[in-house]
Amino acid sequence: MSMVFMLFAFAQSAAWAQITEQPDPPGRVARLNTVEGAVSISPSDSGAWSPAVLNRPLTTGDRLWATPGARAELHIGSTAVRMNGQTSLDFLTLDDTVTHLRLAQGTVKLRVHDLPDGQRLEINTPNLAFVITQPGDYRLDVNPASETTRVVAQAGSGMIYGDSGSPLTLGSQQQGSFTGTQLVPAAPGSSVQDSFDVWAAARDQREEQSVSARYVPREMVGYQQLDSYGDWSQDPSYGAVWLPRAVPANWAPYRAGHWNWITPWGWTWIDDAPWGFAPFHYGRWAQIGPRWAWVPGRLGPRPVYAPALVAFVGGGGGVNWNISAGSGGPPRPGVGWFPLAPGEAFRPAYRVSPRYITQVNNNIVVNNSVNITHVYRFQRQSSAVTAASTSDFAGGRPIRPDHYKPGAVDLDRAQLIGGGLSDGSVAGQGGRPRGGEGDKGALPPRPDSGEQARPAPVAASPPAAVLATRPVVASRGERRDDRQDNHRNIVAPDRSHSPMARAPVQATSPAAVPPVAPPAPAQIPAARLPELRQAPPAAAIAIPPGRNDPAAREDPGAIAERGAAAQAQRAALRAQQQAQQKAAGVDPHAAGATNPAAPTASDAAAARQARSAAADP
Structure with missing residues (x-):
C-alpha cells in the first residue's frame, strides 16, 4: 500500500511540475468602463479591429484607438486612465507588478491613487519613457505632426528617460516638452485647461466621493x-x-x-x-x-x-x-x-x-x-x-x-x-x-476568431502611420531586475531655451540602472528650482506643498546665470506670443498685450539674493 501511495504521490508531483511550467495568469486586468464616441480595440490574439465593448477585460497585447471627438476611461486597479480623441494606446505589459503602456499619439490623463513598493507604472511615447514614481495626476500629449511629447505632473513626480543620457526628474506642478529620442527640448505646450481636463477632473471628483470604496x-x-x-x-x-x-x-x-x-x-x-x-x-x-x-x-x-x-x-x-x-x-x-x-x-x-x-x-x-x-x-x-x-x-x-x-x-x-x-x-x-470525479465533459474549444461571430459595425482603426514601425523608445525592461541605485545629482547641461531649463536631473553611469521601484526624487531646495511653466491646477485634487529650504544659498555667479536663463526663456515666450497675437490680428504693442519678458518678482528676489551673497561671502 505504501508503494502505491508513493507512486501516486510521484505522479501527482510530476503532474504539478508539468502544470507549473506555464506561469499563472495575472491577477489583475484593466477594464474599459466608459466610451463616448467611436472607440475600437484590437485584442492581443487578433490583428483585427472591432468596436470596443464595455466591461471587456484588457490585458497585455491589447490595443485601443479613440477616433477624433471620442473619449474613453479605463481602470487598472486604483489607477484611472482617460483617453482623449485621436489617441492610440497599447498595453505592452500588464501583470501583477508592471503596468507598461505605449502612447503612439494623442492625449491621456492618469490619476494614480496608490503606487505600492515593487509596482512599476511606465508610459512610452515615440520620444521618451515616463516612469511614475509617486501617486498623483499626470497628462501626456503626443503630437505626431511636430513629433513632440509633452509630460505634465499636476501632482506627484516621475522620471523621464531618453534613449541615452541622464533621466530628468519631473516634480509636482511641472511640465516638459521634448522632440527626438534624446530628450531634446521642444517649444512648451499650452498651460490652459481644456475640456478634456475638465471632463477628467469631474470624473475624479465623483470617484473620490464613492460610497462603495x-x-x-x-x-x-x-x-x-x-x-x-x-x-x-x-x-x-x-x-x-x-x-x-x-x-x-x-x-x-x-x-x-x-x-x-x-x-x-x-x-x-x-x-x-x-x-x-x-x-x-x-x-x-x-x-x-x-x-x-x-x-x-x-x-x-x-x-x-x-x-x-x-x-x-x-x-x-x-x-x-x-x-x-x-x-x-x-x-x-x-x-x-x-x-x-x-x-x-x-x-x-x-x-x-x-x-x-x-x-x-x-x-x-x-x-x-x-x-x-x-x-x-x-x-x-x-x-x-x-x-x-x-x-x-x-x-x-x-x-x-x-x-x-x-x-x-x-x-x-x-x-x-x-x-x-x-x-x-x-x-x-x-x-x-x-483528474477527479466528474471529469466527463468539456467546454467548447477556443474559437478560431475571437469575436468575429458577433454582429458588429465596422470599426475604425488608427492611421497607418500609427500602426507602422515608429521610433518608440525601447522599454526599460532590461533595467527592472537590477536593484543597484547609482543615481547621483549632477549639473544639467545648458538648455536655456527649454521649458525644463536647468531642471534638476539624476544620472547613472553607463553600467548603472534604475531600481524596480524608482525612489522618490531627492528633495531639492526651492532656490535651485528652475523657472518652469506651471501646470494648470487639477480640480478636486490636493496638490502637495512646494519644498522650501530657507538656508539654501547660491553663489552670485550661479544666481546671475539662472537669471539670464530665465530672461532668455521669457524673451522666447514673448516672441512666440507676439507671433500668435499678430496671426490673430491683435497688435502685440497695444495696451493690455502681455509682456512675458517684463521683470518679475522672482527677478527682483534673485537680484536681492545676489547682492546679499556678494556682501556676505
Whole structure:
C-alpha cells in the first residue's frame, strides 16, 4: 500500500511540475468602463479591429484607438486612465507588478491613487519613457505632426528617460516638452485647461466621493459604477452585500451578456450592465429573500481577478446535453452555468498552480461539504442556471434573461464540466479538468476568431502611420531586475531655451540602472528650482506643498546665470506670443498685450539674493 501511495504521490508531483511550467495568469486586468464616441480595440490574439465593448477585460497585447471627438476611461486597479480623441494606446505589459503602456499619439490623463513598493507604472511615447514614481495626476500629449511629447505632473513626480543620457526628474506642478529620442527640448505646450481636463477632473471628483470604496478596496476593478446602480446593506450571514436596484424579470447573475475567449484565461463573461464588472469577477452571489445580492467577502488590498466565478454543467460520458435554447427549434448540444455561492471555491478551467487557487479564493471560507458531495447550492435551481447552445456560447452571441432556463429533468442529467469541481483538481488545456470525479465533459474549444461571430459595425482603426514601425523608445525592461541605485545629482547641461531649463536631473553611469521601484526624487531646495511653466491646477485634487529650504544659498555667479536663463526663456515666450497675437490680428504693442519678458518678482528676489551673497561671502 505504501508503494502505491508513493507512486501516486510521484505522479501527482510530476503532474504539478508539468502544470507549473506555464506561469499563472495575472491577477489583475484593466477594464474599459466608459466610451463616448467611436472607440475600437484590437485584442492581443487578433490583428483585427472591432468596436470596443464595455466591461471587456484588457490585458497585455491589447490595443485601443479613440477616433477624433471620442473619449474613453479605463481602470487598472486604483489607477484611472482617460483617453482623449485621436489617441492610440497599447498595453505592452500588464501583470501583477508592471503596468507598461505605449502612447503612439494623442492625449491621456492618469490619476494614480496608490503606487505600492515593487509596482512599476511606465508610459512610452515615440520620444521618451515616463516612469511614475509617486501617486498623483499626470497628462501626456503626443503630437505626431511636430513629433513632440509633452509630460505634465499636476501632482506627484516621475522620471523621464531618453534613449541615452541622464533621466530628468519631473516634480509636482511641472511640465516638459521634448522632440527626438534624446530628450531634446521642444517649444512648451499650452498651460490652459481644456475640456478634456475638465471632463477628467469631474470624473475624479465623483470617484473620490464613492460610497462603495468604503466596502471594497480601490484596487478592485469596477467598483466605481456600483453607487449609481445599487445599494449596500449589512446581512447577518454574509456581512456587507450589494443589491442591484433594477434588473429585468427572470434575471440571475451571468444571464445578460456574452462569453468571449480572452487569452490567457479562456472563456470570460462580459456583462451588459454598466455596473457589470466587479460583481462578476470578484466575490460571490447569494439570494436574500427574493433578491440576488453580491457578496464581496473578506477582500485583501489586491483582489485577484477571475474570468467568471461560475461552475459549468453539460453532457458527460460522451453524451451531449441537448437543449432547445432561445426561440425554440430542435434540441442542440448545450452548456449551462450558475453563479458560485459564498463558501464555494472557484476551480479554473485553465492551467494554474495551487498557489493561484489559494489566492483567487482568499476572500471566502471554503464550505467543505461541497468538496465532499460535488453539489453546489445553485446547481439544481432552475432560476439560477442559465444555458445556451454550444454554438451560441462559442460564437459570443448575446445571452438574455429570457434565454433558456433548464428544467428539473435537464438539471438532473447535467454534470459538472470544464473545471467546475471542488475536489482540488486542476483544469488542463482545452478547458478540460485534470483528474477527479466528474471529469466527463468539456467546454467548447477556443474559437478560431475571437469575436468575429458577433454582429458588429465596422470599426475604425488608427492611421497607418500609427500602426507602422515608429521610433518608440525601447522599454526599460532590461533595467527592472537590477536593484543597484547609482543615481547621483549632477549639473544639467545648458538648455536655456527649454521649458525644463536647468531642471534638476539624476544620472547613472553607463553600467548603472534604475531600481524596480524608482525612489522618490531627492528633495531639492526651492532656490535651485528652475523657472518652469506651471501646470494648470487639477480640480478636486490636493496638490502637495512646494519644498522650501530657507538656508539654501547660491553663489552670485550661479544666481546671475539662472537669471539670464530665465530672461532668455521669457524673451522666447514673448516672441512666440507676439507671433500668435499678430496671426490673430491683435497688435502685440497695444495696451493690455502681455509682456512675458517684463521683470518679475522672482527677478527682483534673485537680484536681492545676489547682492546679499556678494556682501556676505
